[in-house]
Amino acid sequence: MPLTLVLAYRNLFRNTRRTVLTSLMIGCCLAALILTDGVIKGMLDVMIDSVTQTFAGEGQVHRKGFRDSLDTDLYMNNIDELEATLKADKSIAGYSVRTIAGGMISSSYHMTGGAIYGVSAEQEAGVSKLKQAIIQGSYLSDGDAEILIGKGMAELLEVDLGDRLVVTLAQVDGGDLSQALFRVSGIFQFGMRELDENVTFISLARGRELLGTGQGAHEIAIRFVNAEDAEDSNLPIFKQLSRNGNEALGWLEINPQIGAMIEMVDYSTLIVGLVLYLLAALGIINSMFMSIYERIYEFGVIKALGTRPGQLIQLILIEALLLGILGSIIGLALGGALTWYFSVHGIPLGEFEFEGISLADKIRTIPAVNQFVVFPIWVLVLTVVAGIYPAIFASRIVPSRALQRAL
Template sequence: MNITGLLAWRNLWRHSRRTWLTVGAMVFCNTLLVFLIAIQLGSYRMMIDNTLSAFTGHLQVQHLGYLEEQKMRQTVPEAAALASRLAEEPHVEATAARAVTFALASSEQRSFGIQLTGVQPALETQVSSYPGLVSRGRYLQQGDDAAIVLGSILARNLKVAPGDEVTLLGSGYDGSVAAGVATVVGIIDSGLAEVDRGVAQAPLAWFQQVFALGDRAHSVVLRLDDVNRAPMLVPQIQASLPVGESLVALDWDQLQPGLREAIRSDMVSAWFMYGVLIVLVALSVLNTQLMSVLERTREFGVMLALGLRPQRLGRLVLLETIFLGLIGLLLGVALGALVVLYFDAYGFSYPGMAEAAARFNLPPRIYPQVSLLSLFLGPLTVFLGALLAAVYPALRLLRLQPVAAMRAV
């Protein structure tokens, strides 16, 4: 360490109480930022997983153009076989084929237009959270034929209960009139009116028979071991698709673009709060360094009179701030990492969260995302803020006159 560094380190501890108070503010802010950012990123991951697990999945294979047009004839051939083959791909935990159409559902008393989904009962439980939301009756099972589960509001509108029959009328794949009668076996109650008003699921094999789909479906849904792998796995899945069938692999960002925008909006609002903490710490550093410069004015005047250049004095003050910021950064990151690792092992919850999560079949705890980004993003921002705060005291030294400085009281 050169003489400037030694002087900076010595000057930092001339008033150890003031230094430790400033370092304490930085450590507290850094620890809080590490925890908040890790929890925030973890909540985004949980939000993405919970939203996608309801129906969308992490990835989907569809016919080119189906996402925008959703036409009955835009199908995936041999969908069940393709789903089984894709389940063997690396990082793919589960797959399921689905078919979707619009139909008229009629009970003995009422008729409503619905969106009917054909699912593979044994596989749907692995890619969707809907099977865990059945409040009455049961979910579809392997071997079910003419069976259907309905959302609670849809069932109430149709005035049906488990055991009642529903007549379905729609258009088949070949343009024919499709008609079938299914028995209600379960009622799904998600607590979300939009979902409970529109959910209607039947076994895929029965769906294909009624709507003349053969072995076709409209999508193959994939759940991955890590949602962050989705963009990287798209080329891999695309390369596994049959050539000449106009099939495309789409990740969750393409399937639900609004979800990414919601996350960005929340992140911007959160950084307003983080910015307040960072500004307060920067002002604390500014106060510390400005007081340090003012009380050493005569000392600096003597040094200037002896031939020391003002630029070197400015570097001295900046170096003191760097040492101050590094101490706060290292201690804050270390303490923040301990807090984050604790909650990574045991999870974070708040009063009422477990009850609400159980109501919607969701995890009862948030687990922070431990990464270099969550550990260092906040503390590095505080460190840069501290350096900016030290610019003003350093600039004062550039205009300092030796004679006037030595006369200062």
């Protein structure tokens, strides 16, 4: 081993307690950063999952303008053609054709406004979690009189399974009002307030009949084999579906607020990282200075022997780097263990809602390569950078002053 490295290594362990404590501090900061990033990624994953997997799908097709206006007249007529395109594409795992209309839902006691979705029971089961969200009664079976309502709406309308509900909505193309009687066949709870209080589901056939869309529909929700595919707005399938006045979009374009949130998350990791790195840097600088002051006489000696300022800087920076390596090993072990533990057991946060989305009661950390490669590299860079100031200080020591009375 080169003598300079030997010297740096042995210098580091002159005061083992201080070196261990400083390394622990660096390690804890790295572990905290790895864990924070894992938690944030876990939260984001739950959030994206809530948005895409719960109901909306990873992609959607509408008539242009429908998303903004929710005008029921803007429905797609070429559903068969679109379905054929979707069936032929191997990247598509499933889709659900939906009619959507705003209407009035009345019970014997109360009435409320809401969105009435007409869906195919089989298709919907392959795209959303509606089937899994049923907490009372049964899922759709494409029956004419069945209606699924959310728990929130059931409480509002004071209805239970089997109770009658009257749905009133306006037909498309300036048609008359349609009214139909349903019996509550199931109550669902997605955990998303907007859905649980304001949405009802009836069969697709009944939806089309009430709205008078013929074989048309307002929306096709799509599930991809690889969810990440949907993040690419230039995906060929989106282009194929965006014809004849229709537009197909991925979930990121449908929910731009989530995209902004992902960006925000990157910044928050950066801020957390900077704060932790700053704390670690101050600790490193303090530790290095303590070490330098303890050895000031010795620096006088080695400068007298002919050590150039640059060589002294190199020695101190190697010591800082070794300290960083030690801290990184501790941080990786600690951060890795915590991230693994919480990825298996989750962090219990209780149920809470963010942006109307109910997050799972446990956030599971998600380990990522950057946490175990990029973060430690930054720690090493940081320790070396933090060592620059003490190193320059040491390099400027005047030998005669350091040696005081002796030569």
